[in-house]
Amino acid sequence: MSAEPPGPSTGADEDFFRRxxxxxxxxxAEMQRLLVxxxxxxxxxxxxxxxxxxxxxxxxxxxxxxxxxxxxxxxPMNGYEMTRAIxxxxxxxxxxxxxxxxxxxxxxxxxxxxxxRDQGVTDYLAKPLSAEMLYEAIVAAVSKPIHFxxxxxxxxxxxxxxxxxxxx
Amino acid sequence: xxERRSPSRLAGKEAAETPAEVRFVRxxxxxxxxxxxxxxxxxxxxxxxxxxMQTTIRDLETQYADALKSQVAMLQxxxxxxxxxxxxxxxxxxALAHDMRGLAGTFGHPVIGQFADSLCxxxxxxxxxxxxxxxxxxxxxxxxxxxxxxxxxxPTVTMETLNALERLIGATRRQRSAG
Numbered sequence: 602m603s604a605e606p607p608g609p610s611t612g613a614d615e616d617f618f619r620r621x622x623x624x625x626x627x628x629x630a631e632m633q634r635l636l637v638x639x640x641x642x643x644x645x646x647x648x649x650x651x652x653x654x655x656x657x658x659x660x661x662x663x664x665x666x667x668x669x670x671x672x673x674x675x676x677p678m679n680g681y682e683m684t685r686a687i688x689x690x691x692x693x694x695x696x697x698x699x700x701x702x703x704x705x706x707x708x709x710x711x712x713x714x715x716x717x718r719d720q721g722v723t724d725y726l727a728k729p730l731s732a733e734m735l736y737e738a739i740v741a742a743v744s745k746p747i748h749f750x751x752x753x754x755x756x757x758x759x760x761x762x763x764x765x766x767x768x769x
Numbered sequence: 770x771x772e773r774r775s776p777s778r779l780a781g782k783e784a785a786e787t788p789a790e791v792r793f794v795r796x797x798x799x800x801x802x803x804x805x806x807x808x809x810x811x812x813x814x815x816x817x818x819x820x821x822m823q824t825t826i827r828d829l830e831t832q833y834a835d836a837l838k839s840q841v842a843m844l845q846x847x848x849x850x851x852x853x854x855x856x857x858x859x860x861x862x863x864a865l866a867h868d869m870r871g872l873a874g875t876f877g878h879p880v881i882g883q884f885a886d887s888l889c890x891x892x893x894x895x896x897x898x899x900x901x902x903x904x905x906x907x908x909x910x911x912x913x914x915x916x917x918x919x920x921x922x923x924p925t926v927t928m929e930t931l932n933a934l935e936r937l938i939g940a941t942r943r944q945r946s947a948g
Binding site for chain 2: 699752753
């Protein structure tokens with residue numbers, strides 16, 4: 602059996618990751634450390650960390666990230682509220698309200714995932730997190746175009762699409 | 770640049786049901802934005818990057834093991850005041866269990882993650898009086914401590930313990946409804 606030759610197999614390669622700016626919104630210090638370490642291993646060098654949704658929202662406006670990785674349950678503003686607020690932002694100030702938002706949560710029941718989808722989350726990752734799950738979700742989020750729905754009171758990924766939590 | 774599409778160009782139920790004020794917008798990928806519209810992203814993952822990421826997790830395991838030990842010790846300190854009504858102790862106990870639910874599995878302690886998940890779900894669905902008895906919370910905290918001290922426990926025993934916890938939770942809730 603011939604082994605597959607290693608090589609640049611993905612468009613989202615290290616060089617591409619170096620250009621990405623990622624905002625991590627997470628209240629757990631241990632989880633922050635894990636996410637930052639994994640992103641750095643992927644080659645991401647521009648990582649901004651915020652410890653709740655409110656600070657995440659400020660960082661989104663100030664830092665204009667290319668992708669957001671957020672926890673769900675946080676105080677005082679959780680990841681769902683932050684997502685809703687980001688999608689409702691005007692893009693005129695430079696921050697991109699269409700930014701891919703990956704939610705990582707320990708609450709992976711159907712209702713929580715549907716709620717996240719309805720707020721405009723791009724993808725939902727159930728804890729415990731694995732390297733493969735995070736890598737796959739980030740590559741998919743940065744590589745695939747997405748169709749947004751614009752209607753009164755909502756702009757974001759279609760709330761009618763089926764969204765299942767990724768699991769390790 | 771966003772491309773607006775009329776509903777008729779989109780397949781599926783959503784397009785058929787679309788009222789006039791709903792629009793569909795094709796949002797270019799981040800890769801397209803940064804590298805241009807000709808960019809076609811192969812979706813395969815680079816096995817070398819994945820392997821490095823797995824190594825990163827292994828490297829962090831030792832650090833996490835120390836944090837986990839402290840967290841489990843803190844759970845044991847908090848369980849009594851939490852069950853006696855101390856709101857701050859309850860909040861901190863839940864926060865620790867929530868952390869374990871999210872991280873223990875990633876760092877090679879899946880059993881602790883399962884017990885912590887069961888404890889979190891119990892607390893999330895609890896009313897204040899559920900804490901009073903304390904049996905369910907104490908049982909969970911003991912199970913977490915045992916799992917930390919005996920990481921090689923037979924998975925059958927773990928399953929039995931989880932089932933016993935489920936039965937205990939059910940019995941406690943039935944008792945509350947009846948009482």
